[in-house]
Amino acid sequence: MTTEATTAESAGIWTTFRDSPAAVKAILAGVFINRLGGLLNIFLVLFLTAKGYSVEQATLALGVYGAGAVVGVLVGGSLADRLGTRAATIISMVGSGLMLAALLYLPTYALILVAVGLISLVTQIYRPASSALLAELTPGNRLIMTMAMYRFCLNLGTTAAPLVGFALYNLNDKQYTLLFWADAVAAFLYAVIAYVVLPSKPKAAAVTDEPAPKASYAAVLADRRYLMYLVAILINGIVYVQYMSTLPLDVEAQGVAIFWYTLAVSLNGFMVIAFELLITKLSQNWPLRITAGAAFALVGIGVAVYGLPLGPAVIIIGTLIWTLAELVGAPAIFSYPAMAGPAHLTGRYVGSFQFMFGLGVALGPMVGGLLFAQIGHSVWLVMGLAGLAVTFLGVAAIRVPAKGTEVPAAADPAAAEPAADVPGVPGDPAPVAAGAVAQEAK
Secondary structure (H helix, E strand, O other): OOOHHHHOOOOOHHHHHHHOOHHHHHHHHHHHHHHHOOOHHHHHHHHHHHOOOOHHHHHHHHHHHHHHHHHHHHHHHHHHHHHOHHHHHHHHHHHHHHHHHHHOOOOOHHHHHHHHHHHHHHHOOHHHHHHHHHHHHOOHHHHHHHHHHHHHHHHHHHHHHHHHHHHHHHHOOOOOHHHHHHHHHHHHHHHHHHHHHOOOOOOOOOOOOOOOOOOOHHHHHOOHHHHHHHHHHHHHHHHHOHHHHHHHHHHHHOOOOHHHHHHHHHHHHHHHHHHHHHHHHHHOOOOHHHHHHHHHHHHHHHHHHOOOOOOHHHHHHHHHHHHHHHHHHHHHHHHHHHHOOOHHHHHHHHHHHHHHHHHHHHHHHHHHHHHHHHHHHHHHHHHHHHHHHHHHHHHHHOOOOOOOOOOOOOOOHHHHOOOOOOOOOOOOOOOOOOOOOOOOOO
């Protein structure tokens, strides 16, 4: 494995994008198109109530959609390793597009519920595959910047989607036919891009007469060091999502105008889109443990600040602190799973990471709500302490290559316990993404 491309100094935003292969650019364009068309979860409740179903039925369907999304990334991780990114993406996009269009014409609530669950599951299949291919085609010293660009496209599409949906809804005389068909067309468009541009075979591997290594989620779970990382991500997801669930409850309970809460959330979205790429240009060169540790700690500090006497200044300051966590560390934290294991398990490593984060976000509102009902405003102290625990756990879980050496990826994650290190830690010597195709700088 050559180190010429990976020992060079990390590149800036435009240089990284310019030098990226066409497949990487296709993934960036595809995720933007897909998220721009991601309208079902936004309008699902309104769609069902407009069809005459109760609020309770609409809420249940939304819960099914969330559950399907969490399971979908596990399925996607497996398909990415078995079939490759192109096949997994086409299955994801064509399947979700067909079911989105069919959703308009299903006659019963039971069929709609099944369709919603399948749509959310199939829609998420492409995500682990995309991250795995980004790791395969990107030199280790540029992976974090590439992941930041991926997040930028995802966040920009997600932010614009409600506006697009509202426009389509009004153009269609407040009906949902045009809106859902547009969502389906966006999925089909990404499928076409994937078919034309993405490589047709699973990730490159050395040609050998030996049987392929066993690939399963059991092998991922055997990596106890990475399992620590997954636990940290689960708790981090629970802590992170409190700004969406428990904070508005506390704002109302403390008699603070809801305007300050909405302003803080809007400020978060603006800052992530406007500044994450710029800050990543600097943070990509830091040791990964420092970057990830700072991000985990800032999330805990940010929510802990909400524990002060709640007012406009506390809401804004707390939000700015955990927003800084996203700006500094999210690309690194989301890149590490593609670096952490052997090439034949990259999809499953990424899928398990996305599953645990999604599970944390799903469980967070329930955990926070129960705690708030019991201890009220003190919930933020508990969440702050949980964030501190995540910091220690997450930093301890990240492997770092030995100084001045290039460490080959472990053939089996169980064999990497606990001292064996894997490459791919930006900011340390020889940062090569495990399982990545090392590329010459051109």
